[in-house]
Amino acid sequence: MTAWPPAGDLVVHADNAAYLPTLPGGSFRMIYIDPPFNTGRSRARQTVTVTRSLDGSGDRRGFRGGSYATLKGDLTSYADAFADYWEFLEPRLLQAWRLLTDDGTFYLHLDYREVHYAKVLLDALFGRECFLNEIIWAYDFGGRSTRRWPAKHDTILVYVKDPARYWFDSAEVDREPYMAPGLVTPEKVARGKLPTDVWWHTIVSPTGKEKTGYPTQKPIGLLRRMVAASSAPGDWVLDFFAGSGTLGAAARTLDRRFVCVDDNPQAIETMRRRFADTATYLTAP
Template structure:
């Protein structure tokens, strides 16, 4: 049964049995040293094309109003002192045939890789995936940083899931060089993934800071789990991992200790039946939507 928990993830992990999860994906805070914020706005077209604070199509004027800001602190004096105990517990909770994905950025990836090499064994790192995107500021004093790192480890090199035939194919960059049959089929993605961020005005957008695209999680879950498997994300944020798992017929456990994250997930999963909610102090049988209004 899918489950969403409001809890400290270290406590939650310690309450899980050995080998419980078939796939673990986490996207912990990146230790940027900043408070991450995402402000949602509402726009209203002004009358007679006057006033407002922004211009739209064909010169129409619009007035914007902030309707809410979500935030969390992303700063740690010793990142691995915070993350390390959680990685150790995750290794214990991961099934013997399981796969583990750690999504992080250039500030901490080297420290995390050395830690995970000790935990899993350096040969058990199958890939360092680069998720490349193109958005945001472009500093003039260095090359703009436009990628994240995703470390992919397995517990057992001779027994793990990788559904190569189920992974969506991508277009060849030079289809004329491979012939029409191969061009029509497309190619397997490499360890460099070009994928847009969540569109600002797209239906997928929840307003939660650092929300990751469903397409990234669909690819990971499709490749490294099977229908009916249990997917665990203990830095759940906006719940993208759980939504992708649900779409693909997997079970899931999501954990986060930020009430704002639970508010986002409650809205996102209100049409998903059978979700258990823990740590919310709600009466038995209460639907997820009650979390938003309590």
């Protein structure tokens, strides 16, 4: 088991499926992941429907000791879909739930291709009562299709470990300008309004100082908002598809401690440049 807590912020070069079980349970108040998953390959396999088994007779074990019955249907040919997604994400999501503190919050960042599968998966595993929000990150950059409505948003699913005691500090969240400032008092205009579940935020500028060169880098403003709301100074936060390390960068600005895990050498090199000597670097088996 990985020594816990580490002496400082930690960047780990490892396969997250192998590394996460080495961390002690209940270590992180906030976990964010932005997993890569959209191979586009067509496959033929059996369809899988997962239902929660209330009497414990299911053949698949789940969170909180629950069990899930697996019903196999006819073979069908389709692009990567639920069965593939379950196989890829389920063991990692099991670890995310285990690693959350009892008042912890989990953020899963996806786009329109996979988010509907993930919502079904998380409802089954965390429990529908643990669903907190569907956040829409809307941006306005890039090409424009003339044959359909251009896709200019991502979806972030938010689940909590315990709906009766999760941490959420709205006082620490950054404020936004009112869209109709003439309809509110000058005091409210000066303070700004709390964000809703639709976040308008530009992407990382291709020519800005924030850009690291990593292809899937997310803007630090998004991660700062999540970290500020769902953790407190001194807390540990985790991203096990870390990429360019934006969660770690946001955590540093808010006095949180972080663990960033990725198996891509390019990601590790990007984080080395981004964090320099302020983090410890570990290569795990």
